[in-house]
Amino acid sequence: MLGNMSGNEASRTAVLVCQGRAVAHGRIAVGRFDDPVARLLLRDDELAAVERARTGVAPPGWADRMEFELLAANAEVIVPRTIAIDDAVRAGASPQLVILGAGLDGRAWRMPELSGVDVFEVDQPASQQDKRERATPLHPTAGSLRFVPVDLTRAALGPALAAAGHQESRPTTWVLEGVIPYLTPGDAAATVAAVAARSAPGSRLVVSYQTGSPRAALGRLLARGFLLLTGSGDPGAHERRRSSWTLASLRAVLAHAGLRVTDDVDLPTLAGELSVPTRHLRTSRVAIAVTPGR
Ligand SMILES: C[S@@+](CC[C@H](N)C(=O)[O-])C[C@H]1O[C@@H](n2cnc3c(N)ncnc32)[C@H](O)[C@@H]1O
Numbered sequence: 001m002l003g004n005m006s007g008n009e010a011s012r013t014a015v016l017v018c019q020g021r022a023v024a025h026g027r028i029a030v031g032r033f034d035d036p037v038a039r040l041l042l043r044d045d046e047l048a049a050v051e052r053a054r055t056g057v058a059p060p061g062w063a064d065r066m067e068f069e070l071l072a073a074n075a076e077v078i079v080p081r082t083i084a085i086d087d088a089v090r091a092g093a094s095p096q097l098v099i100l101g102a103g104l105d106g107r108a109w110r111m112p113e114l115s116g117v118d119v120f121e122v123d124q125p126a127s128q129q130d131k132r133e134r135a136t137p138l139h140p141t142a143g144s145l146r147f148v149p150v151d152l153t154r155a156a157l158g159p160a161l162a163a164a165g166h167q168e169s170r171p172t173t174w175v176l177e178g179v180i181p182y183l184t185p186g187d188a189a190a191t192v193a194a195v196a197a198r199s200a201p202g203s204r205l206v207v208s209y210q211t212g213s214p215r216a217a218l219g220r221l222l223a224r225g226f227l228l229l230t231g232s233g234d235p236g237a238h239e240r241r242r243s244s245w246t247l248a249s250l251r252a253v254l255a256h257a258g259l260r261v262t263d264d265v266d267l268p269t270l271a272g273e274l275s276v277p278t279r280h281l282r283t284s285r286v287a288i289a290v291t292p293g294r
Contacts, residue, residue: 010130014103020074022050029274033079037106073280080267084286088206092173101179108142118144125149157194171202184242196257199291211283259289
């Protein structure tokens with residue numbers, strides 16, 4: 001299997017979605033969405049861009065304008081997704097939480113509900129090292145927090161989690177947020193199989209996904225152009241999308257591992273209920289599946 005990120009570069013898309021959460025905090029869906037940690041995980045230049053976007057006033061220059069639009073769009077997309085996944089994590093109330101492709105996810109530092117929960121963050125090694133440096137001054141709200149560096153296209157997830165202290169005999173909530181498009185269908189199937197194999201009865205997998213659409217493809221093109229213009233190199237070279245999904249293909253992968261979908265949240269509908277704009281959200285969903293247990 002070939003990896004889709006080079007081994008020594010941290011994820012740029014993880015920074016972008018974290019910036020989206022920082023832009024949204026206190027401005028969008030106030031009272032339902034709350035992520036004060038996102039800004040604390042950003043470097044100065046990344047935070048300066050967030051502050052420009054939070055003004056809500058589009059800047060004149062085209063490069064600044066592009067950055068502004070990208071972060072504003074990210075903020076709208078990320079709010080319902082985060083709320084749906086937070087709700088599922090709370091409802092699961094599992095003693096263990098495994099966040100796969102964690103990026104700059106702030107749940108272990110911002111969710112008081114995790115105070116009795118053992119959290120495991122799994123990510124591609126360079127991204128995880130970058131996260132650990134950013135998070136050094138922060139204090140987790142989670143009962144415990146362990147970092148498990150795994151490239152899901154290259155290494156086996158199960159043994160790495162076992163070595164880190166994850167217990168297959170205790171229920172786990174698994175989160176796969178914004179990650180599945182970066183895996184090939186085969187890697188996604190292997191990841192889901194590893195999840196199923198380590199899931200005690202009562203476990204659940206929460207997975208965000210997007211079904212393909214021209215509008216979503218345009219948004220990605222905009223993001224790619226922005227990253228190129230800001231000198232981050234070609235993000236496609238190391239964070240290339242490796243798969244696209246439909247309701248049916250995602251359910252088939254889950255079912256093959258014995259996972260049964262119990263809920264499939266349509267994010268535009270949720271955004272509508274929250275009065276969050278839906279222009280970038282047309283095909284985004286969050287599926288919740290119960291694992292077979294053993
Ligand atoms: C768009 S970011 C999402 C980050 C985080 N889940 C969130 O929603 O804030 C994609 C994440 O997937 C991770 N990722 C991509 N390919 C991966 C792989 N092969 N193995 C492990 N993690 C991977 C990246 O390192 C990055 O953290």
